[in-house]
Amino acid sequence: MRRLPSSLRLLLVALLTSAPAARAQVPPPTPPQERVSRVLPVVVLAFVDTWKPSPNAGALYQLSLGKSRVVVEEGIPVTHGPTVYLHLLAAGGVFRDEGDRWRPRAFGEVGVVRRTNRMVTAWGAVAHGVTDPWGIGPAARVELLDNLGLAAGWTVAGDSRSRGPFVSVDVSPGVIQLLL
Amino acid sequence: MPNSSLLIPGTGGVTLQDNRGRDLGYPVHMRLGVAVDALLGIGPERLVELLSMEHRPGQWAPVRTTLVPGLSVLPHQAIEAAYNQVPASFNRFLYDWRCDLRYSAGQLLDFLRERRPANGRWNLVGHSQGGLLIVLASKLLPPGGFAELVASATLVGAPLAGTLNAAVALLNGDQMGVAVSGAFRRILRTWPALYQMFPAWRAVVENGVVAPPLLQLTSPEGWIPHPGIEPDFLGRALEVRDLLRDPLAGLAGDVQVAVLMARNRPTRLFLPRIAGALPSPVGPILPRDATPGDTLVPTEETLRWGGSALRPFVQLFDGTVREHSFLLADPLVGQRVRFLVRP
Numbered sequence: 001m002r003r004l005p006s007s008l009r010l011l012l013v014a015l016l017t018s019a020p021a022a023r024a025q026v027p028p029p030t031p032p033q034e035r036v037s038r039v040l041p042v043v044v045l046a047f048v049d050t051w052k053p054s055p056n057a058g059a060l061y062q063l064s065l066g067k068s069r070v071v072v073e074e075g076i077p078v079t080h081g082p083t084v085y086l087h088l089l090a091a092g093g094v095f096r097d098e099g100d101r102w103r104p105r106a107f108g109e110v111g112v113v114r115r116t117n118r119m120v121t122a123w124g125a126v127a128h129g130v131t132d133p134w135g136i137g138p139a140a141r142v143e144l145l146d147n148l149g150l151a152a153g154w155t156v157a158g159d160s161r162s163r164g165p166f167v168s169v170d171v172s173p174g175v176i177q178l179l180l
Numbered sequence: 181m182p183n184s185s186l187l188i189p190g191t192g193g194v195t196l197q198d199n200r201g202r203d204l205g206y207p208v209h210m211r212l213g214v215a216v217d218a219l220l221g222i223g224p225e226r227l228v229e230l231l232s233m234e235h236r237p238g239q240w241a242p243v244r245t246t247l248v249p250g251l252s253v254l255p256h257q258a259i260e261a262a263y264n265q266v267p268a269s270f271n272r273f274l275y276d277w278r279c280d281l282r283y284s285a286g287q288l289l290d291f292l293r294e295r296r297p298a299n300g301r302w303n304l305v306g307h308s309q310g311g312l313l314i315v316l317a318s319k320l321l322p323p324g325g326f327a328e329l330v331a332s333a334t335l336v337g338a339p340l341a342g343t344l345n346a347a348v349a350l351l352n353g354d355q356m357g358v359a360v361s362g363a364f365r366r367i368l369r370t371w372p373a374l375y376q377m378f379p380a381w382r383a384v385v386e387n388g389v390v391a392p393p394l395l396q397l398t399s400p401e402g403w404i405p406h407p408g409i410e411p412d413f414l415g416r417a418l419e420v421r422d423l424l425r426d427p428l429a430g431l432a433g434d435v436q437v438a439v440l441m442a443r444n445r446p447t448r449l450f451l452p453r454i455a456g457a458l459p460s461p462v463g464p465i466l467p468r469d470a471t472p473g474d475t476l477v478p479t480e481e482t483l484r485w486g487g488s489a490l491r492p493f494v495q496l497f498d499g500t501v502r503e504h505s506f507l508l509a510d511p512l513v514g515q516r517v518r519f520l521v522r523p
Contacts, residue, residue: 025431027492028334028438028520038511040264068512075491076483078443080499081512117444117500146502146509147261174261178208 031077036064036085040146042170044091046107048130048155049164056107058091060149060170065112087113087126087141089149089170098161106131107168109151113141121146128153128166135162147172182523183331184297185270188288189258190308190337190505191277191373197256198246204230204253207355214356224363227356232370233278237412240283245276262506265514266305271295277309278371281420284309285316292317292329301331303521307508308476309373311338311439318430319423327433331522334438337477337507340427341485342379344448345476347397349374351406352461361461369408376413376420381481385469386453395453405457427486428493438520439490441482442497442507447473449481476504 044056064082071078089109094102111126122143128151129136139153149170155163196204205213214224231253234244245253255274263272273291275284292302306314314333318326339346349355353365368374378398384391395402398417403409431437449471451458471478483490495516502510508517 025428025493026332026434026436028436028495031495031516032519034515036512036515038265038514062511064511073496076494076496078496078498079512079516081497081501083500115500117502121502145261146506146511147264172261172264174259174264177257177260 031068031070031079033067033070035067036082038062040172042089042091042149042172043176044089044093044107044168044170046093046095046130046166046168048095048135048162048166052096054093054095054105054107054130056091056093056105058089058107060087060089060109062087062113081115083115085113085115085122085124087111087124089126091170103132109139109141109168111139111141113143120144126151126153128155128168130155130158130162133159133161135159135166137163137166139166139168147175182297183300183303183521184295185267185303185305185521186273186292187258187263187266187270187508188273188275188304188306188310188313189263189277190310191377192505193259193262193307193310194272194274194277195256195259196253196276199252199254203256211356214360224360227360228363228366231367233372234370235280235372235410235412237415240280240286242276242279242283245278261509263307263508265511265517266508267518270305273310275313278373280372280416281309281312281316281376282320282423284373285313285320288313289317289320296329302329303332303334304330305334305336305508305517306338307336308338308504309377311335312340312377312424314338315340315427315430316420316423321430323430324433326430327435330431330435332436332438332520333431334440334517334520336440336513336517337442337474337504338439339377339477339482340424340439340490341381341478341482342377342421343476343478344379344383344451346374346377347379347383347451347458348448348462350409351458354461365460366408369410369413372410372413372416375410375417378417378421379481380421380424380485381449383449383451384453384458385450391453397451403458406460424485426489428489436520436522437493439486439494440497440507440513440516441477441479441494442474442501442504442513443472443479444498444501445473445475445503446470447475447478449478474501474504474507 045053062085065084066082069080095105109126113122113124135155135158137155139151141151151168229247258272353361450469
């Protein structure tokens with residue numbers, strides 16, 4: 001019986017051992033247990049003791065206070081997300097002073113929100129602040145559909161021109177896109 | 181050059197415009213316009229003409245994207261409110277989500293080839309129908325072909341086993357409000373994509389028992405007496421269902437695959453026939469007809485459809501994650517998607 005030439009034998013071995021697997025997809029890495037954050041650019045309308053809106057542009061940043069939890073069920077990782085988040089919002093814009101002149105102003109919020117699985121996607125308590133004339137105070141905050149935020153409260157300390165009721169509305173660019 | 185990333189939005193996730201560059205106003209302005217028209221006594225017939233499509237049997241591409249003479253309807257921009265946790269650095273694939281899924285998948289493949297990053301590949305993130313387009317595009321190439329273009333494929337809320345919501349949409353037609361639901365039923369029944377997302381499982385029940393095949397959603401008899409259900413589209417539904425079997429087969433090779441699903445909300449599993457017919461409109465989900473999912477994708481049915489080949493690639497979410505349409509506005513899901521990108 002003739003032996004195969006060594007070169008052909010080598011080729012056969014190479015072919016047989018290198019035949020690609022029919023399915024060689026790469027599975028995803030194991031999901032980490034980690035703190036969760038989100039950043040969202042926003043346009044803010046703030047009403048500081050006046051019905052005249054102060055338009056601002058900025059961003060919100062939320063960071064979970066706890067980590068997500070991953071449990072493996074029948075070989076499949078199931079992630080349960082954290083529900084309580086630190087909330088920060090910073091924006092800059094303008095407002096109309098008593099002389100009806102537009103002046104620059106900065107606006108901010110810091111607080112805590114809790115996420116839900118309803119249309120009101122988060123609710124919580126924040127401290128809001130404005131500059132020049134400055135003022136700070138507490139507010140309640142709710143978020144709708146992860147695209148719109150509403151805060152209402154009272155400016156309790158600061159310049160007398162800022163003290164009083166406070167309302168702000170922040171919307172994502174996505175909402176503005178839908179409305180325009 | 182590093183890999184590039186591409187978001188493929190889901191059904192309704194891209195606004196529409198006409199060939200004159202006018203945005204059709206879907207969905208918000210259109211809904212407002214419909215309400216105003218109703219107040220003014222203007223009927224919805226112009227809407228039927230504008231949004232209905234025409235197809236020829238055996239042809240994936242539409243013959244007409246609108247019935248208005250001299251006009252065509254094109255994709256415009258992604259609805260960013262639904263994708264606000266997908267970085268702006270991700271490209272957006274804009275497509276007409278009403279079309280035959282195979283036609284849209286072909287367009288996706290063309291996009292991937294024509295705009296392939298130099299010395300890099302694509303990271304694909306497909307939401308809902310967008311995930312199905314990734315699967316179908318992968319099956320349009322010979323084995324291993326998709327891996328030459330794609331480094332990772334992340335399917336988010338993809339209805340791999342279909343969704344009953346597609347059939348309910350054809351029965352209810354209330355996307356623009358109840359007042360024009362009759363007109364919208366006529367419109368939606370001209371969109372092949374909806375038929376092609378019909379459930380792969382026997383979803384129609386009668387008197388508490390699964391109805392026979394003749395009365396299921398891909399059978400013309402199952403739709404009697406509802407008008408406008410195209411037998412050609414029912415056939416397209418079966419053809420796409422066959423292509424979606426073994427959904428990851430076309431993603432063989434060096435492609436990281438992740439199938440992300442939520443299971444924290446009731447999702448339709450069964451659709452009862454009432455008085456010998458499918459109801460129209462369909463009422464709210466009853467507990468006996470529901471199963472855990474994301475309100476559109478039923479988790480267990482999808483896992484069953486994908487079988488053992490799918491499970492190693494699945495990651496589930498529970499708790500407070502958003503419902504189907506807003507999965508990619510959810511911070512947890514958005515963070516996971518960004519984590520899965522291959523640089």
